[in-house]
Amino acid sequence: MLAYGGGDAGAFETLYGRHRGRLFRFILRAVKDRGVAEELFQEAWVRVIESRSRYAPKARFSTWLYTIAHNLLVDHWRKKGLSLVSLDGEDAASESANPARQAEGREALARLLHALEALPAAQREAFLLHEEGGLSVAEIAAVTGAGEEAAKSRLRYAMAKLKAAVDDN
Amino acid sequence: MTDDGDISRRYRELAREEPPRHLDDAIRAAARRAVGTRPAPLVVPTGRQRWYFPLAAAAVIVLAVAVTLHVEREQPGEEIASAPPAPAASPPLEPRAEAQAQKPQSAPQPERRRKTESAESRELRDAAPPAELQKAPEPVPTLPPAPPPVGTQDAISSAQQLAKVEGAPPPVAGAAARPAPAPKASAQLRRFDEGARSAPSLSASALQSPEQWLQGLADLRKQGRHDEADRSLAEFRKRYPGYRIPEAMLEKVEKR
Numbered sequence: 451m452l453a454y455g456g457g458d459a460g461a462f463e464t465l466y467g468r469h470r471g472r473l474f475r476f477i478l479r480a481v482k483d484r485g486v487a488e489e490l491f492q493e494a495w496v497r498v499i500e501s502r503s504r505y506a507p508k509a510r511f512s513t514w515l516y517t518i519a520h521n522l523l524v525d526h527w528r529k530k531g532l533s534l535v536s537l538d539g540e541d542a543a544s545e546s547a548n549p550a551r552q553a554e555g556r557e558a559l560a561r562l563l564h565a566l567e568a569l570p571a572a573q574r575e576a577f578l579l580h581e582e583g584g585l586s587v588a589e590i591a592a593v594t595g596a597g598e599e600a601a602k603s604r605l606r607y608a609m610a611k612l613k614a615a616v617d618d619n
Numbered sequence: 620m621t622d623d624g625d626i627s628r629r630y631r632e633l634a635r636e637e638p639p640r641h642l643d644d645a646i647r648a649a650a651r652r653a654v655g656t657r658p659a660p661l662v663v664p665t666g667r668q669r670w671y672f673p674l675a676a677a678a679v680i681v682l683a684v685a686v687t688l689h690v691e692r693e694q695p696g697e698e699i700a701s702a703p704p705a706p707a708a709s710p711p712l713e714p715r716a717e718a719q720a721q722k723p724q725s726a727p728q729p730e731r732r733r734k735t736e737s738a739e740s741r742e743l744r745d746a747a748p749p750a751e752l753q754k755a756p757e758p759v760p761t762l763p764p765a766p767p768p769v770g771t772q773d774a775i776s777s778a779q780q781l782a783k784v785e786g787a788p789p790p791v792a793g794a795a796a797r798p799a800p801a802p803k804a805s806a807q808l809r810r811f812d813e814g815a816r817s818a819p820s821l822s823a824s825a826l827q828s829p830e831q832w833l834q835g836l837a838d839l840r841k842q843g844r845h846d847e848a849d850r851s852l853a854e855f856r857k858r859y860p861g862y863r864i865p866e867a868m869l870e871k872v873e874k875r
Binding site for chain 1: 622623625626627629630631632633635636637638639642643645646647649650651653654655
Protein backbone atom coordinates (compact mmCIF):
# COMPACT_ATOMS: atom_id res chain seq x y z
CA MET A 451 0.00 0.00 0.00
CA LEU A 452 2.90 2.31 0.70
CA ALA A 453 4.22 1.63 -2.78
CA TYR A 454 0.85 2.46 -4.25
CA GLY A 455 0.69 5.60 -2.19
CA GLY A 456 4.05 6.50 -3.72
CA GLY A 457 2.62 6.26 -7.22
CA ASP A 458 3.19 2.59 -8.10
CA ALA A 459 0.01 1.50 -9.84
CA GLY A 460 1.31 -2.06 -10.03
CA ALA A 461 1.32 -2.31 -6.24
CA PHE A 462 -2.41 -1.75 -6.23
CA GLU A 463 -2.87 -4.59 -8.71
CA THR A 464 -1.10 -6.91 -6.31
CA LEU A 465 -3.15 -5.80 -3.34
CA TYR A 466 -6.39 -6.00 -5.24
CA GLY A 467 -5.68 -9.44 -6.61
CA ARG A 468 -4.86 -10.70 -3.15
CA HIS A 469 -7.94 -9.37 -1.37
CA ARG A 470 -10.68 -8.95 -3.91
CA GLY A 471 -12.34 -12.38 -3.58
CA ARG A 472 -12.18 -12.57 0.17
CA LEU A 473 -13.45 -9.03 0.68
CA PHE A 474 -16.24 -9.53 -1.80
CA ARG A 475 -17.42 -12.70 -0.09
CA PHE A 476 -17.17 -11.05 3.29
CA ILE A 477 -19.47 -8.28 2.16
CA LEU A 478 -21.75 -10.52 0.12
CA ARG A 479 -22.37 -12.87 3.01
CA ALA A 480 -22.83 -10.01 5.38
CA VAL A 481 -25.53 -8.25 3.35
CA LYS A 482 -26.94 -11.31 1.50
CA ASP A 483 -27.64 -9.17 -1.54
CA ARG A 484 -25.34 -9.28 -4.53
CA GLY A 485 -26.23 -5.84 -5.82
CA VAL A 486 -25.64 -4.21 -2.48
CA ALA A 487 -22.50 -6.28 -2.01
CA GLU A 488 -21.06 -5.06 -5.31
CA GLU A 489 -21.84 -1.48 -4.42
CA LEU A 490 -20.24 -1.73 -1.01
CA PHE A 491 -17.29 -3.64 -2.42
CA GLN A 492 -16.60 -0.90 -4.95
CA GLU A 493 -17.01 1.78 -2.35
CA ALA A 494 -14.53 0.02 -0.09
CA TRP A 495 -11.86 0.02 -2.79
CA VAL A 496 -12.60 3.62 -3.72
CA ARG A 497 -11.88 4.56 -0.12
CA VAL A 498 -8.66 2.61 -0.27
CA ILE A 499 -7.64 4.55 -3.36
CA GLU A 500 -8.59 7.88 -1.88
CA SER A 501 -6.73 7.14 1.34
CA ARG A 502 -3.51 6.05 -0.34
CA SER A 503 -1.55 9.11 0.70
CA ARG A 504 -2.82 9.03 4.29
CA TYR A 505 -2.22 5.33 4.85
CA ALA A 506 0.01 4.57 7.81
CA PRO A 507 1.05 0.96 8.41
CA LYS A 508 -0.15 0.68 12.00
CA ALA A 509 -1.49 -2.80 11.37
CA ARG A 510 -1.77 -5.33 8.58
CA PHE A 511 -3.28 -4.02 5.40
CA SER A 512 -6.08 -6.55 5.68
CA THR A 513 -7.03 -5.17 9.09
CA TRP A 514 -7.28 -1.69 7.60
CA LEU A 515 -9.16 -2.97 4.57
CA TYR A 516 -11.72 -4.87 6.60
CA THR A 517 -12.14 -1.90 8.92
CA ILE A 518 -13.23 0.12 5.91
CA ALA A 519 -15.61 -2.66 4.89
CA HIS A 520 -16.97 -2.92 8.41
CA ASN A 521 -17.69 0.82 8.51
CA LEU A 522 -19.51 0.56 5.22
CA LEU A 523 -21.59 -2.30 6.55
CA VAL A 524 -22.46 -0.30 9.68
CA ASP A 525 -23.57 2.59 7.47
CA HIS A 526 -25.57 0.18 5.37
CA TRP A 527 -27.35 -1.32 8.37
CA ARG A 528 -28.03 2.08 9.80
CA LYS A 529 -29.68 3.17 6.60
CA LYS A 530 -31.89 0.10 6.80
CA GLY A 531 -32.74 0.81 10.42
CA LEU A 532 -30.73 -2.12 11.70
CA SER A 533 -27.84 -2.34 14.06
CA LEU A 534 -24.85 -4.53 13.47
CA VAL A 535 -23.53 -4.61 17.00
CA SER A 536 -26.76 -4.99 18.87
CA LEU A 537 -27.31 -8.49 17.64
CA ASP A 538 -24.80 -10.10 19.89
CA GLY A 539 -27.16 -12.36 21.75
CA GLU A 540 -29.86 -14.72 20.73
CA ASP A 541 -32.79 -12.81 19.30
CA ALA A 542 -36.03 -13.49 17.59
CA ALA A 543 -34.53 -13.42 14.16
CA SER A 544 -31.92 -15.96 15.01
CA GLU A 545 -34.47 -18.12 16.75
CA SER A 546 -36.77 -18.12 13.81
CA ALA A 547 -33.90 -18.82 11.47
CA ASN A 548 -32.74 -21.86 13.35
CA PRO A 549 -30.44 -23.48 10.82
CA ALA A 550 -31.07 -26.90 12.20
CA ARG A 551 -34.80 -26.74 11.55
CA GLN A 552 -34.61 -24.99 8.19
CA ALA A 553 -31.84 -27.11 6.76
CA GLU A 554 -33.21 -30.52 7.50
CA GLY A 555 -32.59 -32.98 4.68
CA ARG A 556 -30.08 -30.81 2.90
CA GLU A 557 -26.46 -31.18 2.38
CA ALA A 558 -24.14 -30.17 5.17
CA LEU A 559 -22.77 -27.29 3.12
CA ALA A 560 -26.19 -26.00 2.44
CA ARG A 561 -26.91 -26.19 6.13
CA LEU A 562 -23.71 -24.40 6.89
CA LEU A 563 -24.54 -21.66 4.46
CA HIS A 564 -27.98 -21.24 5.87
CA ALA A 565 -26.59 -21.29 9.36
CA LEU A 566 -24.16 -18.58 8.44
CA GLU A 567 -26.93 -16.46 7.00
CA ALA A 568 -28.96 -17.03 10.12
CA LEU A 569 -26.23 -15.88 12.44
CA PRO A 570 -26.61 -12.55 14.17
CA ALA A 571 -24.83 -9.93 12.14
CA ALA A 572 -22.07 -9.29 14.64
CA GLN A 573 -21.35 -13.00 15.03
CA ARG A 574 -21.47 -13.53 11.32
CA GLU A 575 -19.13 -10.62 10.80
CA ALA A 576 -16.73 -11.96 13.37
CA PHE A 577 -16.83 -15.36 11.69
CA LEU A 578 -16.34 -13.88 8.21
CA LEU A 579 -13.50 -11.65 9.37
CA HIS A 580 -11.87 -14.72 10.81
CA GLU A 581 -12.45 -16.95 7.78
CA GLU A 582 -12.27 -14.56 4.86
CA GLY A 583 -9.97 -11.89 6.25
CA GLY A 584 -7.79 -14.26 8.19
CA LEU A 585 -7.92 -11.92 11.15
CA SER A 586 -7.12 -12.90 14.69
CA VAL A 587 -9.44 -12.17 17.60
CA ALA A 588 -7.46 -9.06 18.42
CA GLU A 589 -7.69 -7.89 14.84
CA ILE A 590 -11.39 -8.60 14.73
CA ALA A 591 -11.72 -6.52 17.85
CA ALA A 592 -9.75 -3.74 16.24
CA VAL A 593 -11.77 -3.83 13.06
CA THR A 594 -15.16 -3.92 14.71
CA GLY A 595 -14.27 -1.54 17.50
CA ALA A 596 -15.28 -4.03 20.10
CA GLY A 597 -13.22 -5.33 22.94
CA GLU A 598 -11.21 -8.47 22.50
CA GLU A 599 -13.50 -10.38 24.88
CA ALA A 600 -16.56 -9.36 22.91
CA ALA A 601 -14.91 -10.32 19.66
CA LYS A 602 -13.85 -13.64 21.10
CA SER A 603 -17.35 -14.29 22.38
CA ARG A 604 -18.95 -13.47 19.05
CA LEU A 605 -16.60 -15.75 17.22
CA ARG A 606 -17.21 -18.55 19.71
CA TYR A 607 -20.99 -18.21 19.45
CA ALA A 608 -20.82 -18.19 15.67
CA MET A 609 -18.70 -21.30 15.59
CA ALA A 610 -20.99 -23.09 17.97
CA LYS A 611 -24.08 -22.37 15.93
CA LEU A 612 -22.46 -23.40 12.69
CA LYS A 613 -21.27 -26.66 14.25
CA ALA A 614 -24.72 -27.30 15.46
CA ALA A 615 -26.11 -26.70 12.01
CA VAL A 616 -23.61 -29.01 10.34
CA ASP A 617 -24.06 -31.76 12.93
CA ASP A 618 -27.84 -31.49 12.89
CA ASN A 619 -28.83 -34.53 10.89
CA MET B 620 -18.48 -33.76 16.79
CA THR B 621 -17.26 -30.95 14.55
CA ASP B 622 -14.40 -28.73 15.66
CA ASP B 623 -13.45 -25.22 14.56
CA GLY B 624 -11.07 -26.52 11.90
CA ASP B 625 -13.77 -28.64 10.38
CA ILE B 626 -16.11 -25.65 10.21
CA SER B 627 -13.43 -23.64 8.46
CA ARG B 628 -12.80 -26.46 6.00
CA ARG B 629 -16.45 -26.84 5.25
CA TYR B 630 -16.86 -23.12 4.92
CA ARG B 631 -14.18 -23.02 2.26
CA GLU B 632 -16.05 -25.66 0.33
CA LEU B 633 -18.85 -23.23 -0.16
CA ALA B 634 -19.16 -21.41 -3.42
CA ARG B 635 -16.28 -19.00 -3.98
CA GLU B 636 -18.07 -15.96 -5.25
CA GLU B 637 -15.95 -13.41 -7.04
CA PRO B 638 -16.64 -9.78 -7.89
CA PRO B 639 -17.82 -9.31 -11.44
CA ARG B 640 -15.24 -8.48 -14.08
CA HIS B 641 -16.64 -5.07 -14.90
CA LEU B 642 -16.29 -4.14 -11.25
CA ASP B 643 -12.66 -5.24 -11.28
CA ASP B 644 -11.98 -3.16 -14.36
CA ALA B 645 -13.67 -0.08 -12.92
CA ILE B 646 -11.74 -0.29 -9.66
CA ARG B 647 -8.40 -0.89 -11.38
CA ALA B 648 -9.02 2.00 -13.76
CA ALA B 649 -9.88 4.27 -10.85
CA ALA B 650 -6.66 3.27 -9.13
CA ARG B 651 -4.59 4.00 -12.23
CA ARG B 652 -6.30 7.33 -12.77
CA ALA B 653 -5.67 8.32 -9.19
CA VAL B 654 -1.97 7.59 -9.48
CA GLY B 655 -1.70 9.34 -12.83
CA THR B 656 -3.29 12.51 -11.54
CA ARG B 657 -0.85 15.31 -10.79
CA PRO B 658 -1.45 17.95 -8.12
CA ALA B 659 -3.51 20.73 -9.60
CA PRO B 660 -1.57 23.92 -10.44
CA LEU B 661 -2.57 27.20 -8.87
CA VAL B 662 -3.88 28.49 -12.18
CA VAL B 663 -5.22 25.66 -14.29
CA PRO B 664 -4.70 26.40 -17.97
CA THR B 665 -7.40 24.62 -19.89
CA GLY B 666 -8.36 24.69 -23.52
CA ARG B 667 -7.46 27.95 -25.20
CA GLN B 668 -6.15 29.45 -21.99
CA ARG B 669 -3.00 27.37 -22.18
CA TRP B 670 -2.06 29.27 -25.36
CA TYR B 671 -2.81 32.74 -24.07
CA PHE B 672 0.50 33.54 -22.41
CA PRO B 673 2.85 32.17 -25.09
CA LEU B 674 0.73 33.65 -27.86
CA ALA B 675 0.62 37.06 -26.23
CA ALA B 676 4.38 37.01 -25.65
CA ALA B 677 5.04 36.04 -29.27
CA ALA B 678 2.68 38.74 -30.55
CA VAL B 679 4.40 41.40 -28.46
CA ILE B 680 7.83 40.37 -29.73
CA VAL B 681 6.74 40.31 -33.36
CA LEU B 682 5.05 43.68 -32.99
CA ALA B 683 8.10 45.23 -31.38
CA VAL B 684 10.40 43.95 -34.12
CA ALA B 685 8.02 45.08 -36.86
CA VAL B 686 7.69 48.57 -35.42
CA THR B 687 11.45 48.88 -35.00
CA LEU B 688 12.13 47.82 -38.58
CA HIS B 689 9.39 50.07 -39.87
CA VAL B 690 10.74 53.09 -38.04
CA GLU B 691 14.26 52.40 -39.24
CA ARG B 692 13.18 52.10 -42.84
CA GLU B 693 10.73 54.97 -42.72
CA GLN B 694 12.95 57.71 -41.38
CA PRO B 695 15.23 58.27 -44.40
CA GLY B 696 12.35 58.02 -46.81
CA GLU B 697 10.38 60.60 -44.91
CA GLU B 698 13.27 63.02 -44.95
CA ILE B 699 13.58 62.67 -48.68
CA ALA B 700 9.91 62.90 -49.30
CA SER B 701 9.53 65.92 -47.09
CA ALA B 702 12.54 67.71 -48.50
CA PRO B 703 11.19 70.26 -50.93
CA PRO B 704 12.78 70.36 -54.32
CA ALA B 705 15.62 72.79 -54.21
CA PRO B 706 14.86 76.09 -55.82
CA ALA B 707 16.53 77.00 -59.05
CA ALA B 708 19.58 79.20 -58.91
CA SER B 709 18.76 81.71 -61.53
CA PRO B 710 16.92 83.75 -62.34
CA PRO B 711 16.27 84.78 -58.75
CA LEU B 712 12.55 84.77 -59.06
CA GLU B 713 12.40 81.26 -60.39
CA PRO B 714 12.62 79.57 -57.04
CA ARG B 715 9.60 81.45 -55.91
CA ALA B 716 7.72 80.37 -58.98
CA GLU B 717 8.83 76.85 -58.40
CA ALA B 718 7.93 77.04 -54.78
CA GLN B 719 4.52 78.27 -55.76
CA ALA B 720 4.26 75.52 -58.30
CA GLN B 721 5.20 73.03 -55.63
CA LYS B 722 2.62 74.23 -53.21
CA PRO B 723 -0.37 72.42 -54.61
CA GLN B 724 1.57 69.20 -54.78
CA SER B 725 3.27 69.40 -51.46
CA ALA B 726 0.13 70.52 -49.67
CA PRO B 727 -1.59 67.17 -49.69
CA GLN B 728 1.39 65.51 -48.11
CA PRO B 729 0.49 64.08 -44.78
CA GLU B 730 1.01 66.26 -41.77
CA ARG B 731 3.06 63.53 -40.25
CA ARG B 732 5.73 63.85 -42.89
CA ARG B 733 6.04 67.56 -42.38
CA LYS B 734 6.62 67.05 -38.72
CA THR B 735 9.37 64.58 -39.30
CA GLU B 736 11.34 66.78 -41.60
CA SER B 737 14.95 66.81 -40.71
CA ALA B 738 16.81 69.95 -39.84
CA GLU B 739 18.65 69.63 -43.06
CA SER B 740 15.56 69.71 -45.19
CA ARG B 741 14.26 72.68 -43.23
CA GLU B 742 17.45 74.52 -43.96
CA LEU B 743 17.03 73.76 -47.61
CA ARG B 744 13.53 75.12 -47.60
CA ASP B 745 14.46 78.17 -45.63
CA ALA B 746 16.96 79.06 -48.30
CA ALA B 747 14.17 79.50 -50.80
CA PRO B 748 12.87 83.01 -49.95
CA PRO B 749 13.94 85.52 -52.58
CA ALA B 750 15.24 87.98 -50.02
CA GLU B 751 17.94 85.52 -49.18
CA LEU B 752 18.46 84.60 -52.75
CA GLN B 753 19.50 88.16 -53.55
CA LYS B 754 22.66 87.92 -51.53
CA ALA B 755 25.29 85.29 -51.70
CA PRO B 756 25.49 83.35 -48.48
CA GLU B 757 29.16 82.62 -48.89
CA PRO B 758 30.69 85.02 -51.30
CA VAL B 759 33.65 83.63 -53.08
CA PRO B 760 36.28 86.28 -53.00
CA THR B 761 38.22 84.91 -55.90
CA LEU B 762 35.35 84.96 -58.26
CA PRO B 763 33.98 87.97 -59.96
CA PRO B 764 30.63 89.18 -58.74
CA ALA B 765 28.38 86.42 -59.67
CA PRO B 766 24.73 86.42 -60.24
CA PRO B 767 23.01 85.90 -56.98
CA PRO B 768 23.77 82.34 -56.06
CA VAL B 769 21.56 80.45 -53.76
CA GLY B 770 22.62 78.47 -50.83
CA THR B 771 21.23 75.36 -52.36
CA GLN B 772 20.90 73.82 -55.72
CA ASP B 773 20.15 70.51 -57.30
CA ALA B 774 20.38 68.81 -60.56
CA ILE B 775 17.10 70.29 -61.74
CA SER B 776 18.25 73.86 -61.35
CA SER B 777 21.51 73.02 -63.03
CA ALA B 778 19.68 71.46 -65.88
CA GLN B 779 17.57 74.54 -66.24
CA GLN B 780 20.65 76.69 -66.40
CA LEU B 781 22.32 74.38 -68.85
CA ALA B 782 19.27 74.37 -71.00
CA LYS B 783 19.27 78.13 -71.08
CA VAL B 784 22.89 78.26 -72.08
CA GLU B 785 22.58 75.70 -74.80
CA GLY B 786 19.29 77.01 -76.04
CA ALA B 787 17.40 73.93 -75.14
CA PRO B 788 13.90 74.32 -73.89
CA PRO B 789 13.93 74.74 -70.16
CA PRO B 790 12.30 72.15 -68.03
CA VAL B 791 8.72 72.76 -67.32
CA ALA B 792 8.17 74.39 -63.98
CA GLY B 793 5.72 71.73 -63.00
CA ALA B 794 8.13 69.02 -63.94
CA ALA B 795 10.84 70.71 -61.96
CA ALA B 796 8.54 71.04 -59.04
CA ARG B 797 7.49 67.46 -59.26
CA PRO B 798 9.18 65.58 -56.48
CA ALA B 799 11.88 63.33 -57.80
CA PRO B 800 11.85 59.67 -56.88
CA ALA B 801 13.21 59.16 -53.44
CA PRO B 802 16.52 57.46 -54.29
CA LYS B 803 17.41 60.10 -56.89
CA ALA B 804 16.46 62.94 -54.62
CA SER B 805 18.51 61.42 -51.85
CA ALA B 806 21.54 61.11 -54.11
CA GLN B 807 21.10 64.67 -55.28
CA LEU B 808 20.83 65.95 -51.77
CA ARG B 809 23.94 64.10 -50.77
CA ARG B 810 25.84 65.32 -53.76
CA PHE B 811 24.78 68.85 -53.05
CA ASP B 812 25.76 68.64 -49.44
CA GLU B 813 29.20 67.34 -50.26
CA GLY B 814 29.73 69.95 -52.90
CA ALA B 815 28.48 72.77 -50.73
CA ARG B 816 30.75 71.79 -47.89
CA SER B 817 33.89 71.00 -49.80
CA ALA B 818 33.93 73.43 -52.71
CA PRO B 819 31.58 76.31 -52.43
CA SER B 820 33.39 78.09 -55.20
CA LEU B 821 32.68 75.27 -57.60
CA SER B 822 29.04 75.31 -56.77
CA ALA B 823 28.95 79.00 -57.29
CA SER B 824 30.71 78.63 -60.61
CA ALA B 825 28.17 76.18 -61.76
CA LEU B 826 25.52 78.82 -61.39
CA GLN B 827 27.29 81.30 -63.60
CA SER B 828 27.21 81.58 -67.31
CA PRO B 829 30.00 79.68 -69.07
CA GLU B 830 31.80 82.90 -69.88
CA GLN B 831 31.64 84.09 -66.30
CA TRP B 832 32.73 80.73 -65.08
CA LEU B 833 35.73 80.70 -67.40
CA GLN B 834 36.62 84.23 -66.38
CA GLY B 835 36.57 83.17 -62.75
CA LEU B 836 38.76 80.24 -63.67
CA ALA B 837 41.24 82.54 -65.32
CA ASP B 838 41.31 84.70 -62.21
CA LEU B 839 42.04 81.63 -60.10
CA ARG B 840 44.98 80.81 -62.36
CA LYS B 841 46.21 84.32 -62.04
CA GLN B 842 46.12 84.08 -58.27
CA GLY B 843 48.02 80.81 -58.42
CA ARG B 844 45.16 78.78 -56.99
CA HIS B 845 45.67 76.03 -59.51
CA ASP B 846 44.09 73.27 -57.51
CA GLU B 847 40.84 75.10 -57.29
CA ALA B 848 41.16 76.12 -60.91
CA ASP B 849 41.67 72.50 -61.96
CA ARG B 850 38.66 71.36 -60.04
CA SER B 851 36.56 74.14 -61.38
CA LEU B 852 37.66 73.41 -64.94
CA ALA B 853 36.82 69.73 -64.52
CA GLU B 854 33.46 70.69 -63.16
CA PHE B 855 32.96 73.11 -66.08
CA ARG B 856 33.71 70.41 -68.64
CA LYS B 857 31.39 68.07 -66.87
CA ARG B 858 28.64 70.65 -66.97
CA TYR B 859 29.22 71.83 -70.47
CA PRO B 860 30.72 68.94 -72.33
CA GLY B 861 29.91 70.46 -75.74
CA TYR B 862 31.10 73.96 -74.96
CA ARG B 863 33.99 75.11 -77.04
CA ILE B 864 36.29 77.32 -75.07
CA PRO B 865 37.80 80.09 -77.18
CA GLU B 866 41.52 79.78 -77.75
CA ALA B 867 42.35 82.95 -75.89
CA MET B 868 40.37 81.86 -72.88
CA LEU B 869 41.69 78.33 -73.11
CA GLU B 870 45.21 79.58 -72.57
CA LYS B 871 44.11 81.41 -69.49
CA VAL B 872 42.14 78.60 -67.88
CA GLU B 873 44.09 75.49 -68.75
CA LYS B 874 46.85 74.23 -66.56
CA ARG B 875 50.21 75.45 -67.52
